[in-house]
Amino acid sequence: MSEIKMTVNGKPVRGDVKDNTLLVEFIREHLRLTGTHVGCDTSQCGACVVHVNGKAIKSCTMLAASADGAEVTTIEGVANGDLHPMQKAFNDNHGLQCGFCTPGMIMSGIDMVQRYKSAGKTLDEAAIRHELEGNICRCTGYHNIVKSIAQAAGEM
Amino acid sequence: MHNANYHAAHTTADAASLLASAEDGVLLAGGQTLLPTMKARLAAPSDLVDISRAEELRGISIADGAVTIGAMTTHSEVASNSDLQTAFPALCSLAGRIGDPAVRHRGTIGGSLANNDPAACYPAAVLATGATISTNTRDIAADDYFQGMFTTALKEGEIITSVTLPIPQAAHYQKFAQPASRFALVGVFVAKYADGVRVAVTGASEDGVHRWTEAEVALSDSFAAEAVADLAVSADGLISDLHGDGAYRANLVKVLTGRAVTAAG
Ligand code: FES
Ligand code: FES
Numbered sequence: 021m022s023e024i025k026m027t028v029n030g031k032p033v034r035g036d037v038k039d040n041t042l043l044v045e046f047i048r049e050h051l052r053l054t055g056t057h058v059g060c061d062t063s064q065c066g067a068c069v070v071h072v073n074g075k076a077i078k079s080c081t082m083l084a085a086s087a088d089g090a091e092v093t094t095i096e097g098v099a100n101g102d103l104h105p106m107q108k109a110f111n112d113n114h115g116l117q118c119g120f121c122t123p124g125m126i127m128s129g130i131d132m133v134q135r136y137k138s139a140g141k142t143l144d145e146a147a148i149r150h151e152l153e154g155n156i157c158r159c160t161g162y163h164n165i166v167k168s169i170a171q172a173a174g175e176m
Numbered sequence: 177m178h179n180a181n182y183h184a185a186h187t188t189a190d191a192a193s194l195l196a197s198a199e200d201g202v203l204l205a206g207g208q209t210l211l212p213t214m215k216a217r218l219a220a221p222s223d224l225v226d227i228s229r230a231e232e233l234r235g236i237s238i239a240d241g242a243v244t245i246g247a248m249t250t251h252s253e254v255a256s257n258s259d260l261q262t263a264f265p266a267l268c269s270l271a272g273r274i275g276d277p278a279v280r281h282r283g284t285i286g287g288s289l290a291n292n293d294p295a296a297c298y299p300a301a302v303l304a305t306g307a308t309i310s311t312n313t314r315d316i317a318a319d320d321y322f323q324g325m326f327t328t329a330l331k332e333g334e335i336i337t338s339v340t341l342p343i344p345q346a347a348h349y350q351k352f353a354q355p356a357s358r359f360a361l362v363g364v365f366v367a368k369y370a371d372g373v374r375v376a377v378t379g380a381s382e383d384g385v386h387r388w389t390e391a392e393v394a395l396s397d398s399f400a401a402e403a404v405a406d407l408a409v410s411a412d413g414l415i416s417d418l419h420g421d422g423a424y425r426a427n428l429v430k431v432l433t434g435r436a437v438t439a440a441g
Contacts, residue, residue: 022182038179039179039180039181039182039224040177040178040179040180040182040214042177042211061215062212062215063208063212063275063279066276066278069278072281075252075281076277076278076281077278077281077282078278078279078282081207081208081211081212081279081282082207082211082282083182083204083207083211083224083226085182085184085226086184086204086207086226086228086229088184128277128278131277131278132277135256135277139256151277153276153277153358154275154276154277154278154279155276
C-alpha cells in the first residue's frame with residue numbers, strides 16, 4: 021500500500037492505494053469521478069485520457085503512485101460554470117453518438133489545441149486526424165469529431 | 177494487474193540501491209511498455225522502481241556536434257525541442273511518430289532503448305548515428321549495445337542515464353507504420369557523416385535492429401537512392417507474420433532506404 025496525494029480538478033485529494041492501482045482506477049473507483057472511461061485497458065482507445073501536469077496521458081497506462089504530487093484534470097474539471105469551448109463544439113457539431121469515447125476525445129482535443137497554439141503551429145484537418153491516432157470512436161466515423169475540434173481550436 | 181512494490185527514486189543513485197535491495201526489481205520509466213506487459217502477465221517483477229521523476233535523468237543538450245538526451249526525456253520533449261529541430265530534425269520527426277500523443281507524453285528514450293523492441297524506432301536512430309549509451313557504470317557503443325530482440329548489453333541493475341548521438345550532416349527516418357499498433361512494420365534510419373553513411377533497420381529482422389552494411393558502402397560512394405536499387409536484401413531471418421512475410425519486409429527495407437536517402441537530400 022502507498023499513500024498518495026494529488027490535486028484533481030483543483031481540489032487536493034489523498035488515498036491509500038495498492039501499489040498496482042492504475043491512475044484510472046484511482047480516479048474512477050476511489051474518487052468516484054466516472055467521466056473518465058476505460059475502453060480497452062491496453063493503451064489503444066484513449067477513452068481514459070486525462071491531463072497530468074498539463075499533458076494528455078492514458079490513465080490506464082500510468083500508476084496512481086506515479087501521479088503522486090501531480091496536478092490532474094479530468095473531464096469533470098474542464099467546464100468552468102459554462103461548458104468548455106471543446107465541450108460546446110462537440111455539442112454544436114454532433115461530435116458524439118453513444119458518448120463513450122467523448123471524455124477522452126475532449127481531453128485529447130484540448131491538449132492538441134493547447135500544444136499547437138503554444139508552438140505557433142496551425143491545427144488543420146490533417147493535423148487533427150493525425151493527432152487523434154490514439155483515440156478510437158466506434159460510432160461517429162470521426163468526421164464530426166474533427167469538425168468539433170477544429171471549431172474549438174478557433175475559440176480557445 | 178500483477179502487484180509489485182512501488183518505489184519512487186528521485187536520483188540514479190537511489191534507483192540503483194532500491195534495485196539492488198529488491199528481490200526481482202525492475203525500473204519503471206514511462207511505463208508505456210512495462211505496464212501493458214504486466215497487465216498481460218508477461219512480466220511479474222517483485223518491485224517497481226519509478227525513475228520517471230528523476231530530474232537528473234531528463235534534458236536535451238547540444239555540444240561539440242552531438243546531442244545528449246537524458247534517459248527520462250519523453251518522446252514529446254524530443255519531438256518539440258526547438259534547438260534539436262534545427263540541429264537534427266530527423267530525430268525530432270522520429271520521436272513525433274512513436275505511438276500516439278498521449279503515449280509520447282509518458283514514453284522515454286531510455287525506456288525504449290532498455291526494452292529494445294525489435295520494431296521500436298529509437299534503436300534505429302541510435303544505431304545509425306553510432307551513438308553512445310551512458311549508464312551509471314560505463315559508456316557503451318551502439319554497435320555493442322543491441323544484442324538481438326529485447327536483448328541489450330545492459331547488466332543486471334545497470335541504469336541508462338543518457339544517450340549521446342553524433343549529429344549527422346543529413347539524415348532521415350522512413351517508417352512504414354503498422355496502422356493498428358503504430359510500431360514500425362519496417363523502419364530505416366539513414367545518417368550521412370563526413371566519413372561515411374550508416375544505415376540501421378528496425379522492424380525487419382528476427383535479431384532486432386541491425387545495420388545494412390552493403391547499403392552503407394554503396395551510399396558512402398554515392399548518396400542517391402539509385403545506389404541501393406540493385407542491392408539484394410535476403411528474406412532469411414526476417415520477421416514473417418500476418419502483417420507481412422519476410423520477402424515483403426525485405427523489399428520494404430530497400431524501398432524505404434531509397435526514400436530515406438532522397439528525403440535526406
Ligand atoms: S482505456 Fe486507456 S487507452 Fe483504452
Ligand atoms: S461516440 Fe460512441 S464510441 Fe465515440
